[in-house]
Amino acid sequence: MPKNRPTYVELGYSDDFGLTALAAQLCSPDRPAVDLTADLPAALAVAARLADASDGEEAVELGEDARRLLDGPLPDEVLHTVWLAAVGRAFDPAGHGMDIRTWLRAVSDLATDRLRQNRRSYVPPPVHPVRDEGLCGEIVAEIRGLAAELTGAAGLPDLVPALRQVVGLNDADVGFRLFLRALKASSVRVSKERYDRFLGLGERLGYPVAVVRDGLAVDWPPIDTARRETEWDFGFSQLAGNAHQDWSPDRARREISRVADADEPGQSPGTAAALLLEDALRLSRSPLSDGTITTLWAAVSGAALRVDGRGWLRLVADVCEERLREIAPAYTPVVPPAVTEPADAVLREVRETALAVADQAVSPSWRPIPAAEAMAALEQVVQQVDPDLGLRLFMVLLRVLSVPVTPGQYERYRALGDRFGYGAYHVDGVEHLVR
Structure with missing residues (x-):
């Protein structure tokens, strides 16, 4: 997280948020029974409900995530690939004649409109991407470590280099969350050791634990009460x-x-x-x-x-x-x-x-x-x-x-x-x- 900004936990988040929360809702089996591939208004309605959550607080991260991707140097095909992976191909804006940047601008505008309901003069602040070299390197190493599994499960040949570009060239925060969403949407299993490293990366980025844990397929070792793995009472x-x-x-x-x-x-x-x-x-x-x-x-x-x-x-x-x-x-x-x-x-x-x-x-x-x-x-x-x-x-x-x-x-x-x-x-x- 930027040094002068509170962590997401300090901001009150306990679950996923922003663009990755939207992707999770769009590909959730619990979403309303509507064909999102053929219904753009339904996808925007999901985004609007997310932006309205917590009295509009969710709109802040939703809008900033979209603007971080829009303001970066990433080609359209990279943004399109990582979006498809994050949403499990449940909603492809290209199916509606809408390119990926138009979709991200629509999400950003929707979030801004929600925030202006409470403050008419609201102007989205400049984005602050996370570009810590060491952190980016560790996330890229994790992406490389799962390259074969993720590429095969997602069916997107260019996904791994696209994720690496999001993390390395644009923003480690959004990039790591999109990587996690792609793993979850494609049901890629990860080892317990890798999962522990993911938790450590999430802690450094200020995430609530649920951003990493919820929906991630982990190869858990058998229960062993001698291996308590808790810092607290039990x-x-x-x-x-x-x-x-x-x-x-x-x-x-x-x-x-x-x-x-x-x-x-x-x-x-x-x-x-x-x-x-x-x-x-x-x-x-x-x-x-x-x-x-x-x-x-x-x-x-x-x-x-x-x-x-x-x-x-x-x-x-x-x-x-x-x-x-x-x-x-x-x-x-x-x-x-x-x-x-x-x-x-x-x-x-x-x-x-x-x-x-x-x-x-x-x-x-x-x-x-x-x-x-x-x-x-x-x-x-x-x-x-x-x-x-x-x-x-x-x-x-x-x-x-x-x-x-x-x-x-x-x-x-x-x-x-x-x-x-x-x-x-x-x-x-x-x-x-x-x-």
């Missing part, structure tokens, strides 16, 4: 951390689904559900008493939802298994042996905090749970179930009780997180407690 501790006072029994399944369905961008589909299921199975199959599990959940959830502990675990497992049957039917849940080597270190941290909160309670104003009972249940998780899960639930309980944390404690928590392979921001959830 599993049962994430579910507890999401709990709030508005939770109710009739919404419980929906709240569990939100965690089970929330795969991180780099995770194989179903990983979030597999991680949550593994935690639930560890606890439900453990020697902990029903009362201990019930107390544990009530404490780490901040008493948001008081339920029978093992009954709650059965519901969690049911939701996760349903999600896995849908998204990863080949996955067989396995609960590997816990990593017990750091258990003593985790136990020391839990016991040190237990002394400091002995006179406190979770939910002190309504059916309080003595902190001593909560910490005792946590000790049992560390000793009898899994110190990794115990540490994660400990981080949640620190937040529930608002326990002050010394800089030394915080650094020890981070070191323990590193030993368990936590992501960069996992332990940062208690950083605000450091005194």
